[in-house]
Amino acid sequence: MCNSTAVCSTGQSCFVQTTQTSPAIRYEMGCQNNQLCTSSNLHGGAGIIGRALNTRQVTACHECCLSDNCNERLCAHRKPTACIDSASVDCALLNSLLNVCTDVDHAKTICPKYCGLCSLVDGNWADWSTWSQCDVTCESGTQLRTRTCTNPAPNNGGLDCVGSANQTKVCVKELCPVHGGWSTWTSWGSCSVSCDAGLATRRRNCNNPKPDRFGDHCFGDSFEARICMQRPCAGKDGGWSEWSSWGVCEEGQLGRNRSCNNPEPSVSGKQCAGTDMQTKPCSLQKCYSRGDMVYFIAHSYEMSQAHYLICPTVVDNVGNGYHSNNGSFVAPVSGQYSFSAQICTSDTKTLDVQIRDGIGHAKGFKTPLTLKDDVTPKFMKARSVPFSMKSKIEKELNNLEREGKFTKVNTSEWATPIVSVFKSTGDVMIKGYFKVTVNQALKVDKYPLPRVDDIFANLSQGQKFTKLDSRQAYLHFEVDDSKEVLTINTLYRYNRSLYGIASFPAIWQRTMDTIF
Structure with a gap:
């Protein structure tokens, strides 16, 4: 409540200025020079009375008058829809002198009825909507909220809302996993021999980028080899090795062989004369007991x-x-097996029957895992997987359990997260991410691995090559009682050695050297 009265001097007018200080409105009243009695004094806009055009959405006002106690009625205009002209002005006189009805933004405030603006409605913003979900699942993203010019909506020539209908803010999630990528191949290395045919190699590394935060590892080979031809070596004829011992009797024959490697012939040398295999007849007769049958x-x-x-x-x-x-x-003894089955089905059903080979088992070998002293078991929570992969993962887990690679357990102090990826066949490959659990606790087994250059040097003079593929090699070895550490967080436990455990390459190489 303002109770003071001021008398303005010559050249001054009474004024009222209001400013929005949400949720209240601040009033300023008094006398000022006549030159300041313009809306441009408040907002820099053009006009004769009332608010500037560029701030018509802002609750602010600057108006002047000259009669006694006149400023109590300033900045208190009704909406145009009230259809009542201001009693403080003569609308007809203002329109004849200043053509006020053409200035709709001001005429609607003081002379809506005279100027025919009673149906005009200026637009005003409705409340903001709630914030949307973040548009990413990891790293930094954006949230959005909106509002509409419907409170009320502009009508009959009224002004549209001023400002943006959208508002955004930054949202931050956990860091994204980093999937491994191959670097570019190195240049081809030098040939492994100085004459005749050899091998040259090149390499690449899984560091572009390195896998991190449960990202997938690189798939594929880290090195390649190609044949390189050097100058011909001095002519050297081949010579036979000693005959091997006679093999097992098969289909009534025994066999033995020898190799042309004593010495191996050079490119310009002569091959060994004669045959590399001999056979002789043998008897297959044997008296079988029930204990020999399966x-x-x-x-x-x-x-x-x-x-x-x-x-x-x-x-x-x-x-x-x-x-x-x-x-x-599961074959209890080595040998050749035959199977027969009779399956009956109706005409409207289709039955798909498959017989699959299992993984071999190296009998007499059990792989030990030795942990560091005072190690605390780690139980990692399961990672979320896409819904489309869940049924395939469950099927693969059942397959692995059926094949004896996995055993279902109810409890475990150790649990390793899994990484699941689609294979080219559409099936799912499941791997334990042991880098964050077991490998940190292991006393890693050490054994010298053969260098690639040494292997290639041994092969460089070869004429005939044989590839022995031990399918899923590590899985041929059973793990001893230390296999609790190989539990994954779906509560399945590996029974066999597997890729990804730091000690297994050395254990595998040592065992291969023992066998061969």
């Missing part, structure tokens, strides 16, 4: 969760090779 007879059928056919009713199972709990057959 066979099973089973009937009926069930379908496992992994969609494998199971014959649960076992009539005979000599050698205990058939497992009716999961429908698998």
Whole structure:
């Protein structure tokens, strides 16, 4: 409440200035020079009375008058829809002198009825919507909220809302995983020999970038080799090695062989004369006892969760090779096996039958894992996986359990997160990310691995090559009682050695050197 009265001097006028200081409005009243009685004094806009055009959305006002106690009525205009002209002015006189009705933004405030602006509605913003979800799942993203010019909406020539209908802010999530990428190949190295044919190699590294924060490792080979031809060596004829011992009797014959490597012939030398293999007849007759036989007879059928056919009713199972709990057959002794089955189905059904080889088992070898002293077990939480992969992961886990690679457990002090990727066949490959658990706690086994250059040097004079592929090599070795540390966070435990454990390359190489 303002109770003071001021008398303005010559050249001055009464004024009122209001400013929005949300949620209240600040009033300033008094006398000022007549030259300041213009809306440009407040906002820099053009006009004769009231607010500037560029701030019509702002609750602010600067108006002047000259009659006694006149400023109590200033800056208190009704909306145009009230259709009441201001009693403090003569609208007809203002329009005849200053053409005020053409200045709609001011005329609607003081002379809406005279100027025919009673139906005019200026637009005003509605409340902001709630913030949207962050548009990324990791790193930095953006959130958005909006508002509409509907409180009220502009109508009958009214002004649109001023300002933006959208507002954004930054949202920050956890760091994204970094997937490994290959560097460019190095240049080809020098040839492994100085004459005749040899091998040259080149390499690349998984550091562009290095995998981090549970990102996928690089897939593929880190080195390549190609044949290189040097100048011909001095002519050297080949010579035979000693004959090997006679092999096992197969199909009525024994066999033995020798190699043309004593010495190996150079490019310009002569090959060995004669044959590299000899055979002689042998007898296959043998008296078999029941203990030498392996066979099973089973009937009926069930379908496992992994969609494998199971014959649960076992009539005979000599050698205990058939497992009716999961429908698998594991050969108890080496040899050639034959299988036959009779499967009946209706005309409207299709049955797809497959027989798959399992992974070999190196008998007499168990892989030990030695932990550092005073190691605390690590149990890592499971990572989220895309919904499209869940059924494939469950199927693959069932397959691995059926093949004996995994065992389902109820509890474990150790748990390693898994990394799941699609293979070219559409199936899923499951790998444990042991870098963050077991490998940090291991006393890593050491054994000298053969250098690639040494291997290539040994092969450089070869004429015939054989590739022996031990499929999924590490899985041939069973792990000893230390295998609890190989539990993954789906509570499956590896029974066999596997890629990704720091000690297994040395253990594998030592065992191969022992066998061969």
